[in-house]
Amino acid sequence: MTLLAVLLALSPVPPPPAATRTVYRCTRGASVSLATAPEPGSRCKAITYDANSPKLPDLWGVPGAQRGVLYQRQQDGRTVYSTRELPGSVRVLAFSVPAPPGSPAHAGVADPGPPRRDVFVPEFRSAARLTGVDEAWLRAIAHVESGYDPQAVSPKGAQGLMQLMPETAAAYDVTDPFNPNQSIQAGARHLADLMRLYPGDLERVAAAYNAGVAAVQAHRGIPPYAETQAYVAKVIALHARYRSGKPAPR
Numbered sequence: 001m002t003l004l005a006v007l008l009a010l011s012p013v014p015p016p017p018a019a020t021r022t023v024y025r026c027t028r029g030a031s032v033s034l035a036t037a038p039e040p041g042s043r044c045k046a047i048t049y050d051a052n053s054p055k056l057p058d059l060w061g062v063p064g065a066q067r068g069v070l071y072q073r074q075q076d077g078r079t080v081y082s083t084r085e086l087p088g089s090v091r092v093l094a095f096s097v098p099a100p101p102g103s104p105a106h107a108g109v110a111d112p113g114p115p116r117r118d119v120f121v122p123e124f125r126s127a128a129r130l131t132g133v134d135e136a137w138l139r140a141i142a143h144v145e146s147g148y149d150p151q152a153v154s155p156k157g158a159q160g161l162m163q164l165m166p167e168t169a170a171a172y173d174v175t176d177p178f179n180p181n182q183s184i185q186a187g188a189r190h191l192a193d194l195m196r197l198y199p200g201d202l203e204r205v206a207a208a209y210n211a212g213v214a215a216v217q218a219h220r221g222i223p224p225y226a227e228t229q230a231y232v233a234k235v236i237a238l239h240a241r242y243r244s245g246k247p248a249p250r
Contacts, residue, residue: 033084136242162187
């Protein structure tokens with residue numbers, strides 16, 4: 001299903017000439033949904049666009065392709081639609097929307113550049129020593145996640161050098177997500193936990209770091225998301241080069 005079809009389903013009444021449509025972009029934790037009305041329990045922003053424009057807006061505001069299900073339910077006495085399953089929802093249809101033109105798959109994925117071992121040296125060494133996670137693996141993750149930018153913020157809300165979501169940062173006692181040492185230490189602890197969950201399977205570890213454990217468990221492996229698959233391939237390739245000292249390919 002195309003984005004246009006999803007929008008038509010979200011706003012099933014045809015617009016008059018020169019009309020506009022309004023769709024709500026709703027966030028809850030790390031997930032984003034589209035809806036015809038603000039969703040209870042989510043933070044929602046109204047997005048109004050020209051319904052007759054040939055160029056459709058990027059409503060999700062996150063990189064990569066989007067896959068999901070459109071649901072229908074009753075809210076405040078009227079029928080509303082949402083791409084999030086809420087209590088009382090009825091499945092309407094499944095959709096798959098390609099990434100917007102020019103949308104990056106993930107920060108650093110398209111062209112990570114050569115390995116860098118000269119930045120945050122004591123921080124990475126300390127985190128590797130304390131958690132037992134290979135420093136080359138920590139650096140490969142950080143490289144693809146943020147390009148070693150401690151102030152990086154992703155469209156999905158991940159923060160800092162290791163791009164931790166707020167709930168993940170809180171779980172590892174991070175008080176300042178933009179502090180490089182705190183971010184690296186928490187990222188290393190998170191990776192150590194994932195490595196215990198998937199012993200000997202760095203591809204699943206990388207996929208879980210990117211897409212979440214729930215997605216990896218649901219798909220019994222690397223989720224079929226273009227973003228995650230590109231991310232895993234880049235991290236694995238960079239890890240090998242961090243260990244061997246060879247430069248990453250351009």
